[in-house]
Amino acid sequence: MTKPVRTRFAPSPTGYLHVGGIRTAVFAWLVARQAGGKFILRLEDTDKKREVTGSDEHLMKSLRALGLDYDEGPDIGGPYEPYRQSDRLSGYRLCAQELIDAGRAYADPYSAAEVQAFREQAQAEKRPFLYRNHRPENPPTWDGTQPLRFKSDPKPYKWHDAILGDLSTGPEVIDDFILIKSDGYPTYNFAHIIDDSEMYISHIIRGQEFIASVPNYLNLYEALHIEPPIMATAPHVLGPDGKKKLSKRDGAKDVLDYLRDGYLPEALLNFIVSLGWNDGTEQEIFTIDELLEKFSLDRVGRSGAHFDERRLLWMNGSYIRELDLDDLYSRVTDYWPAEAADYDEAYKKQVLVLVQERLKYFAELPELSIFFFKDLPVNPELISGHKQLKKLSTDELHNLLEQAKASLEASNFSVPDLTERLNALLEQTGQKPAVLFSLIRIATTQAAASPSLADSLAVIGKDRSLERINTQLAAL
Numbered sequence: 091m092t093k094p095v096r097t098r099f100a101p102s103p104t105g106y107l108h109v110g111g112i113r114t115a116v117f118a119w120l121v122a123r124q125a126g127g128k129f130i131l132r133l134e135d136t137d138k139k140r141e142v143t144g145s146d147e148h149l150m151k152s153l154r155a156l157g158l159d160y161d162e163g164p165d166i167g168g169p170y171e172p173y174r175q176s177d178r179l180s181g182y183r184l185c186a187q188e189l190i191d192a193g194r195a196y197a198d199p200y201s202a203a204e205v206q207a208f209r210e211q212a213q214a215e216k217r218p219f220l221y222r223n224h225r226p227e228n229p230p231t232w233d234g235t236q237p238l239r240f241k242s243d244p245k246p247y248k249w250h251d252a253i254l255g256d257l258s259t260g261p262e263v264i265d266d267f268i269l270i271k272s273d274g275y276p277t278y279n280f281a282h283i284i285d286d287s288e289m290y291i292s293h294i295i296r297g298q299e300f301i302a303s304v305p306n307y308l309n310l311y312e313a314l315h316i317e318p319p320i321m322a323t324a325p326h327v328l329g330p331d332g333k334k335k336l337s338k339r340d341g342a343k344d345v346l347d348y349l350r351d352g353y354l355p356e357a358l359l360n361f362i363v364s365l366g367w368n369d370g371t372e373q374e375i376f377t378i379d380e381l382l383e384k385f386s387l388d389r390v391g392r393s394g395a396h397f398d399e400r401r402l403l404w405m406n407g408s409y410i411r412e413l414d415l416d417d418l419y420s421r422v423t424d425y426w427p428a429e430a431a432d433y434d435e436a437y438k439k440q441v442l443v444l445v446q447e448r449l450k451y452f453a454e455l456p457e458l459s460i461f462f463f464k465d466l467p468v469n470p471e472l473i474s475g476h477k478q479l480k481k482l483s484t485d486e487l488h489n490l491l492e493q494a495k496a497s498l499e500a501s502n503f504s505v506p507d508l509t510e511r512l513n514a515l516l517e518q519t520g521q522k523p524a525v526l527f528s529l530i531r532i533a534t535t536q537a538a539a540s541p542s543l544a545d546s547l548a549v550i551g552k553d554r555s556l557e558r559i560n561t562q563l564a565a566l
């Protein structure tokens with residue numbers, strides 16, 4: 091019988107969570123959900139020096155905001171409580187004692203300086219430093235103030251990684267590692283093995299930084315008579331240069347920052363999965379249901395994935411374009427420019443229809459829509475900096491704008507009528523759209539770009555458009 095699928099995300103509450111860091115959570119969530127299994131959140135807070143206050147809350151909020159709901163966790167409990175390692179210390183001690191009793195763990199008697207001396211000696215002799223070469227013959231009784239070390243049993247290993255495939259190592263990589271530190275807290279190397287076993291975890295899905303330690307873990311699993319879960323090692327997410335591991339400096343923002351800027355959770359999730367995974371086709375946009383159907387660990391790439399924020403931007407824009415108007419309207423509530431408060435829903439929806447095409451994330455909404463709500467002051471640089479318009483004299487500009495005004499004065503401002511008139515104006519003036527339409531656009535919006543001119547004018551309305559053209563004429 092195969093074991094029920096139970097995956098976990100086991101972050102350390104040491105700071106913010108960038109999109110690379112949350113990727114293993116997305117993978118683990120998908121594996122659990124597609125099998126009808128459970129997804130568990132466990133906080134690995136045993137490195138007290140690195141802990142950042144509040145980051146546990148932040149992690150939980152980030153997971154929920156992305157739609158990565160967990161079935162068991164520190165704030166909701168579950169059958170294998172507690173889900174915070176600092177609350178599980180007595181359990182680790184019990185296992186540690188079992189290992190001591192079985193002759194598989196011993197108190198480390200050396201001072202830091204002594205260990206350093208061993209290390210230097212190995213270096214001088216050009217051989218790798220192995221702690222096990224210095225095992226004390228008669229270790230002191232462990233009183234909890236010394237580090238407790240695993241007494242390893244060096245041997246070769248072959249194992250299968252669900253992402254990296256078949257792997258093997260020789261006995262030389264096995265060493266006596268620390269199980270419990272002198273501060274009484276277990277190391278990750280020890281604690282996660284106990285917890286994964288006690289929480290019946292079926293798959294460990296984690297980052298590449300742990301791969302070198304896996305042989306040591308296999309050695310410890312044997313000593314504890316625990317069958318190792320399936321292991322899946324996700325290669326690093328690399329920064330845009332494709333060389334180094336992604337970091338804050340590469341512009342990888344916190345997940346909540348992206349959501350605050352108006353990235354859609356589903357787009358962000360799609361983007362994160364695509365850091366290393368594809369389904370073997372050219373498809374890039376996947377609905378959650380498609381991901382649940384198609385995702386598999388064995389299609390996660392074995393080499394590092396590139397973080398490219400422009401791709402995220404493109405992806406998010408595609409998701410926004412697919413939203414129906416009511417959905418989009420309800421999602422952008424907090425993003426309108428302040429001036430939009432004076433306008434009703436019908437008007438704002440008209441604006442949304444027009445900007446939806448160009449909106450790549452919601453925080454751009456004010457910039458893209460402000461002129462629908464507010465008369466902006468004339469900005470002379472829009473003409474003086476325009477490739478075509480800067481070549482025209484003031485008289486020519488005046489003349490063109492007067493002709494446009496005359497035609498628009500006679501319009502009913504419906505889109506078809508405006509379209510017809512604008513086209514007729516092209517013929518009448520003998521100008522290209524890049525000249526004439528740009529000029530009308532600048533006069534009526536004071537923006538360098540806008541949705542289609544006829545559509546924009548229809549929404550801005552007749553009185554306001556003509557008033558703005560007059561203001562521009564006066565300023566020429």
Ligand code: GLU
Nearest residue numbers: 100101102134282295296
């Ligand atoms: N606490 C580890 C980390 O944050 C977890 C690794 C794992 O998933 O086992 O990197």
